[in-house]
Amino acid sequence: MVKVGLFGAGVVGRGVVELVRTQKDRIRQTLGADLEVSGIYVRDTSRPRTDQPELETTDQARVLESADIVVEVMGGIEPARSIIQAAHAAGKPVVSANKMLLSNHLGEFSGPLRYEAAVAAAIPILSSLREGFGAIRATRFEAILNGTTNLILGLMSEGMDYNAALQVAQDKGFAEADPSSDVLGHDSLYKAVLLTHALTGEMPNWSMDAAAGITGVTLDHIRAAEAEGKVVKLIASGDIAASRVSVKPQAVPKEAWVRIQGGRNRISIITDVAGELVWEGPGAGSHETASAVLGDAISLGRTLVLS
Numbered sequence: 001m002v003k004v005g006l007f008g009a010g011v012v013g014r015g016v017v018e019l020v021r022t023q024k025d026r027i028r029q030t031l032g033a034d035l036e037v038s039g040i041y042v043r044d045t046s047r048p049r050t051d052q053p054e055l056e057t058t059d060q061a062r063v064l065e066s067a068d069i070v071v072e073v074m075g076g077i078e079p080a081r082s083i084i085q086a087a088h089a090a091g092k093p094v095v096s097a098n099k100m101l102l103s104n105h106l107g108e109f110s111g112p113l114r115y116e117a118a119v120a121a122a123i124p125i126l127s128s129l130r131e132g133f134g135a136i137r138a139t140r141f142e143a144i145l146n147g148t149t150n151l152i153l154g155l156m157s158e159g160m161d162y163n164a165a166l167q168v169a170q171d172k173g174f175a176e177a178d179p180s181s182d183v184l185g186h187d188s189l190y191k192a193v194l195l196t197h198a199l200t201g202e203m204p205n206w207s208m209d210a211a212a213g214i215t216g217v218t219l220d221h222i223r224a225a226e227a228e229g230k231v232v233k234l235i236a237s238g239d240i241a242a243s244r245v246s247v248k249p250q251a252v253p254k255e256a257w258v259r260i261q262g263g264r265n266r267i268s269i270i271t272d273v274a275g276e277l278v279w280e281g282p283g284a285g286s287h288e289t290a291s292a293v294l295g296d297a298i299s300l301g302r303t304l305v306l307s
């Protein structure tokens with residue numbers, strides 16, 4: 001039996017609890033043992049957050065002690081950072097989906113740490129880049145890594161203005177009440193930093209100045225792109241040799257990019273000997289993100305089962 005201690009019971013955390021239950025047999029097959037959630041750390045227990053309220057507690061230490069593997073899906077810097085450090089100090093491996101924390105503080109963590117869900121959710125891009133690029137080198141990448149801005153730009157290309165499109169994104173549950181991390185390009189930049197790290201093993205040189213979001217995009221920009229057979233997308237780019245990442249709205253060829261709608265992500269990586277490699281798929285969502293979290297937990301759990 002491998003026990004998972006869950007920190008955070010929001011969109012992703014609830015997805016983890018549900019998939020552990022509904023995918024029990026499949027998980028046993030791939031892990032070689034049963035996997036169960038042993039405790040769920042929540043801010044308060046006044047209302048149930050998951051369908052296993054008996055596991056919910058405000059006692060961080062209890063959840064940590066109960067676990068073989070710690071899963072951090074709270075978001076933000078603190079207390080997520082301290083929880084990961086405490087897990088490592090207790091010799092426990094960690095899975096996190098927290099791109100903001102990891103892009104800013106990855107170097108501070110010293111124990112086993114996996115974070116596939118932090119970039120492009122269900123697409124196993126980080127492990128592909130780390131493990132599949134042994135003999136080739138990436139020179140640059142271009143990617144759509146944020147579903148909220150992709151949905152807003154899609155609605156604008158149908159004629160809706162920015163504010164109305166943002167409202168629709170919020171009504172559909174894509175954009176948060178405070179959408180700034182998405183619309184200012186910060187969320188995409190965090191992911192571009194982690195993509196670069198997966199490709200090179202090193203953090204790129206970056207600051208928040210490298211992000212330009214979509215708040216300045218107008219219907220005129222979108223029509224001008226249309227006239228050239230292009231579409232405006234929020235593109236995260238990486239120049240690997242220069243160790244540089246940036247995010248900005250760009251008019252890109254329709255052929256490759258227009259079908260990437262709503263919450264879908266697309267990552268195009270240019271390599272030295274294998275040309276262009278492309279990944280596409282759901283870049284957000286409860287079960288989509290939880291599937292990547294559990295993929296990491298199973299992978300770490302296999303080591304525990306075998307030891």
Ligand SMILES: NC(=O)c1ccc[n+]([C@@H]2O[C@H](COP(=O)([O-])OP(=O)(O)OC[C@H]3O[C@@H](n4cnc5c(N)ncnc54)[C@H](OP(=O)(O)O)[C@@H]3O)[C@@H](O)[C@H]2O)c1
Nearest residue numbers: 008009010011012013042043073074075097098284285289
């Ligand atoms: N949603 C996605 O599709 C997606 C995709 C990829 C990666 N991620 C990443 O996954 C992480 C979680 O995202 P999410 O969408 O699940 O967020 P969310 O729905 O806001 O859930 C976060 C949960 O953590 C809890 N939490 C936050 N701070 C806490 C604290 N100090 N003490 C106790 N509980 C605390 C929140 O509790 P309250 O309810 O009490 O506030 C909430 O239940 C983030 O790092 C996000 O960037 C999300």
